[in-house]
Amino acid sequence: MPFHDYKDADDFKRLAGYEIDGFWYPRVTKIVEIKAKPALYRFYGNLDNFEAGEKIKQQSAAEGTLLHETVEAIMVGKPIEVPPQIAPAVHAFMDFAEKRGIHVDKDYVEKRLVNYEERYAGTLDAIGMIDGRVGILDIKTSQAIYRDYALQTSAYLAAMRDRVDGLETRWILRIDQDQVCVKCKSHRRTKGGTEKIRLARNAKAKTCVHEWGPMEGRVELQEFPYWHEDFAAFLGAKKLWEWENEYWLKKVGYN
Numbered sequence: 001m002p003f004h005d006y007k008d009a010d011d012f013k014r015l016a017g018y019e020i021d022g023f024w025y026p027r028v029t030k031i032v033e034i035k036a037k038p039a040l041y042r043f044y045g046n047l048d049n050f051e052a053g054e055k056i057k058q059q060s061a062a063e064g065t066l067l068h069e070t071v072e073a074i075m076v077g078k079p080i081e082v083p084p085q086i087a088p089a090v091h092a093f094m095d096f097a098e099k100r101g102i103h104v105d106k107d108y109v110e111k112r113l114v115n116y117e118e119r120y121a122g123t124l125d126a127i128g129m130i131d132g133r134v135g136i137l138d139i140k141t142s143q144a145i146y147r148d149y150a151l152q153t154s155a156y157l158a159a160m161r162d163r164v165d166g167l168e169t170r171w172i173l174r175i176d177q178d179q180v181c182v183k184c185k186s187h188r189r190t191k192g193g194t195e196k197i198r199l200a201r202n203a204k205a206k207t208c209v210h211e212w213g214p215m216e217g218r219v220e221l222q223e224f225p226y227w228h229e230d231f232a233a234f235l236g237a238k239k240l241w242e243w244e245n246e247y248w249l250k251k252v253g254y255n
C-alpha cells in the first residue's frame with residue numbers, strides 16, 4: 001500500500017531506504033509502491049476483511065521469499081537442500097537455466113546498488129548473460145509478469161550500466177508452481193494458504209469436478225529491452241514518493 005505510517009525517523013530510514021557510506025538513499029522497491037495497483041485492491045475487495053488479506057499476503061510473501069532465496073543460493077553455487085514444498089518450482093528453474101544457457105555472474109547476485117546522481121538505492125537479484133547479451137535478471141514468484149516490474153528494473157539498469165561492461169537489457173524470470181486438472185486442464189495455484197483456480201477456456205471447465213495432477217514448476221522469461229521510458233516513469237514515481245513522504249524526508253535530512 002502506498003500509505004505507510006512510520007513509527008519514527010529511524011523506522012522510516014530502515015524501512016524506506018539504505019544507508020551507504022554515511023548517506024541515506026530511498027529504496028527502489030519503496031518508491032515503486034507509490035503506484036496504485038488495481039489488481040491488489042480487487043484482491044482485497046474479494047475478501048471478508050482487511051486482516052484476512054494481510055494474512056494471505058504475508059504467508060504468500062514468505063513462500064515467495066523462500067523460493068527466491070533458494071534460487072539465489074543455487075545461482076551462487078551454495079550447497080543447499082531444496083525445501084520439499086517448493087521443489088517443483090526449483091527444479092523447473094534448474095532445468096530452464098540449463099536449457100536456455102542462463103549464465104549468472106556470482107559477484108552480482110543480491111547486489112546492493114546506488115545511483116548517486118538520481119539518489120536512490122536498491123538490491124538487484126542478479127546480472128546474467130543470455131544468448132550472449134548481458135542484463136539485469138529479476139526473479140519474480142508471482143502468478144504473472146506485470147508491467148509494473150519494468151519500473152523497478154529500469155532503476156537497476158540505470159544505476160548499473162556504467163559499472164558493468166555491456167549491460168544492455170533486462171529480463172524478468174518468473175518462477176512458480178501449480179497443478180493442472182487432468183480432466184479439464186484448469187490450473188490450481190496454492191499460495192498463502194489459499195487456492196486460486198484459473199479455469200481453462202473450454203465448456204467442460206465450468207462444471208468439472210476437478211481432479212488435480214501433481215504440482216508442477218513453471219518458468220517464464222521475458223525481456224524488457226526498451227528501458228528509457230520506464231526509467232523516466234520511475235523518476236516521476238520517485239518525485240511523487242518524495243512528495244508523499246515529505247514529512248519523513250525532512251526529518252532524516254534528505255532534501
Ligand SMILES: [Zn+2]
Pocket residue numbers: 181182183184185186205208209210211
Ligand atoms: Zn477440471
